[in-house]
Amino acid sequence: MTAVADRPANASATIFTTEATATVPQAVARVVRERATVLFGLMGNGNAHLISELTSTGFPFVTVRHEAGAVAAADAYFRASGKPATATVTYGAGFTNTLTALSEAAIARIPLILIVGDAPTAGPRFFDVDQVGMAAAAGVETVRLDARDPAAQVRDAYDRAAAESRPIVVAVPYDLVEVPVQAATQPAEAPHPTTPAAAAPAAAELEPLVAALRGAERPLIIAGRGVVDSAGAPEALRRLADGLGAFIATSVMARQVAGPEGDLGIAGGFARLERVEIMRQADVVLVVGAGMNPFQMRYGTLVSEDATVLQVDSRTGQRHERTDRFLVADAGAALAALAAAFGTTPQENGRPDGGWRARQPMPAAPRMEDMGGDGSVEDGLAPDGRLNPRTMALALEGILPRERTFVQDGGHFIGWVPLMCSVPDARSHLFVGTAFQSIGLGFPSAVGAAVARPDRTTVLVTGDGGGLMALADFESFVRQARSGVVVVFNDAAYGAELHQYAARGLDEAAMLIEEVDFAALGRALGAEGVKARSLQDLDALKDWVSRGAAGVFVLDLPISQDVVAEYMAESMAGARPAPRPLPVG
Numbered sequence: 001m002t003a004v005a006d007r008p009a010n011a012s013a014t015i016f017t018t019e020a021t022a023t024v025p026q027a028v029a030r031v032v033r034e035r036a037t038v039l040f041g042l043m044g045n046g047n048a049h050l051i052s053e054l055t056s057t058g059f060p061f062v063t064v065r066h067e068a069g070a071v072a073a074a075d076a077y078f079r080a081s082g083k084p085a086t087a088t089v090t091y092g093a094g095f096t097n098t099l100t101a102l103s104e105a106a107i108a109r110i111p112l113i114l115i116v117g118d119a120p121t122a123g124p125r126f127f128d129v130d131q132v133g134m135a136a137a138a139g140v141e142t143v144r145l146d147a148r149d150p151a152a153q154v155r156d157a158y159d160r161a162a163a164e165s166r167p168i169v170v171a172v173p174y175d176l177v178e179v180p181v182q183a184a185t186q187p188a189e190a191p192h193p194t195t196p197a198a199a200a201p202a203a204a205e206l207e208p209l210v211a212a213l214r215g216a217e218r219p220l221i222i223a224g225r226g227v228v229d230s231a232g233a234p235e236a237l238r239r240l241a242d243g244l245g246a247f248i249a250t251s252v253m254a255r256q257v258a259g260p261e262g263d264l265g266i267a268g269g270f271a272r273l274e275r276v277e278i279m280r281q282a283d284v285v286l287v288v289g290a291g292m293n294p295f296q297m298r299y300g301t302l303v304s305e306d307a308t309v310l311q312v313d314s315r316t317g318q319r320h321e322r323t324d325r326f327l328v329a330d331a332g333a334a335l336a337a338l339a340a341a342f343g344t345t346p347q348e349n350g351r352p353d354g355g356w357r358a359r360q361p362m363p364a365a366p367r368m369e370d371m372g373g374d375g376s377v378e379d380g381l382a383p384d385g386r387l388n389p390r391t392m393a394l395a396l397e398g399i400l401p402r403e404r405t406f407v408q409d410g411g412h413f414i415g416w417v418p419l420m421c422s423v424p425d426a427r428s429h430l431f432v433g434t435a436f437q438s439i440g441l442g443f444p445s446a447v448g449a450a451v452a453r454p455d456r457t458t459v460l461v462t463g464d465g466g467g468l469m470a471l472a473d474f475e476s477f478v479r480q481a482r483s484g485v486v487v488v489f490n491d492a493a494y495g496a497e498l499h500q501y502a503a504r505g506l507d508e509a510a511m512l513i514e515e516v517d518f519a520a521l522g523r524a525l526g527a528e529g530v531k532a533r534s535l536q537d538l539d540a541l542k543d544w545v546s547r548g549a550a551g552v553f554v555l556d557l558p559i560s561q562d563v564v565a566e567y568m569a570e571s572m573a574g575a576r577p578a579p580r581p582l583p584v585g
Helices: 024-035 048-055 067-081 099-107 131-137 150-164 203-214 233-244 273-279 331-340 389-399 412-420 442-452 464-469 471-480 495-500 518-524 535-546 566-573
Strands: 039-041 061-063 085-089 112-118 141-144 167-173 219-223 247-250 263-266 284-288 308-313 325-328 404-408 429-431 457-463 483-490 528-531 551-558
Touching (some): 024 048, 048 061, 067 099, 131 141, 131 167, 150 167, 203 308, 219 233, 308 331, 404 412, 404 442, 412 483, 442 457, 442 483, 471 551, 483 518, 518 551, 535 551
Parallel strands (some): 039 085, 112 167, 247 263
């Protein structure tokens, strides 16, 4: 286990180099100490000076085994904690290895600083590549430092990454790693700038939304990660819903932001079908901070054709074709203004019966006895003799520690845990790779989540395809996690391709994987683990939890290839290929 210091990141007995005499990497390190709490990375020629400056002064550094893992871990650290994310890799191959994870962070709008080595200012060497151009192709800006005032340049990059919710690459040319800075316009002790509160929408902009909600008989609010990341937004969301007697549904990455009252759970492809039927009855739907992509909207079937759709997003280009009224605003500011327009109870707003959610009974939670449609509940097997993934996911709900963070890689398996397992709060279920529709980021993302919330059990949920792709950082997770579980839904295949394309007659040879024993791999790396063959084999995980859930436990679940996830079945019924990340693993 790599120790992460408990003291503040900038606290050390070492006397730091003053900015007036600092080299460029030392000036950069000073800003990292100011703005970050931990650095994720992998050392190479281009960043050795920076990392040495930080580790020699006690700054927490978490090393991974593949450069993609550095960015993925930092990304997950932000998602799980809301704190600034910082990663570092070297130039060349070190940088190019980050591009998948960097693209994911860009599309998912993760505020992240990636500090990299780069070609010398005098010109590229024979092995240098156009890193600025590659980052730009992924939608990421590069700040290429010079010696004039690198600290100010890095501070500005941190400020803009946070304000604009996007990653920025900070590149240190190799010939500057021992060059002293030429100026220092801002003292290192300067306080971290505070983000100004978002402006409230104008009354005229709000009025159409207020009027629609006031006239609603069955109002539904759909909240996304924009609500999670906006100060005060969750509380304002709940006040508004309480005042209207409205139900709340959320995107999968905003689970539990609704609180206990009126929460219909996940909207979209991972929703429980009996709750989708309630959502479809809404006559006014307010979507706040949630992407209205086809999967989120269940390919246009989530909302009734007769419903009025109101949308709030901070980006003008996000207006959906189904939207009737669109408001460009910060989620927290908009929800606070809307909540202020209504009373605190439905009765104050002319709803003496308590509103829609008082009239509409809530469906019961799934039960183990209802999981037998694909086989036996008693032993957890599907008809082909392999494990039923639905039964296994529901069993995990009752076995895993309640204080947990789920981290999910992409793959066919991705829908079972959201349907069957609860989470403690809105930052405790991370879907990685879903923005860029990639797999293979699960293990390093679990590292970042474990560092962000060491007080919780980090549960990585992966498939065998994505798990094998990310094996380099299996070791990183075993080393780093104070309490972690690796759950592998192992169908010996790229399952989504099997269900989408083999089902249509394509040859399945390239879709199959020789079955791997991930529990044995985990034990070789220092974890505990079991390859389960029945529901009863999960007793080994129960025993691990009862002993304190310390270290890492690997649960390899050899699941049936014949059990198709609900979202996949619905997608295929409409002859729609499921969007990646849902396709593989």
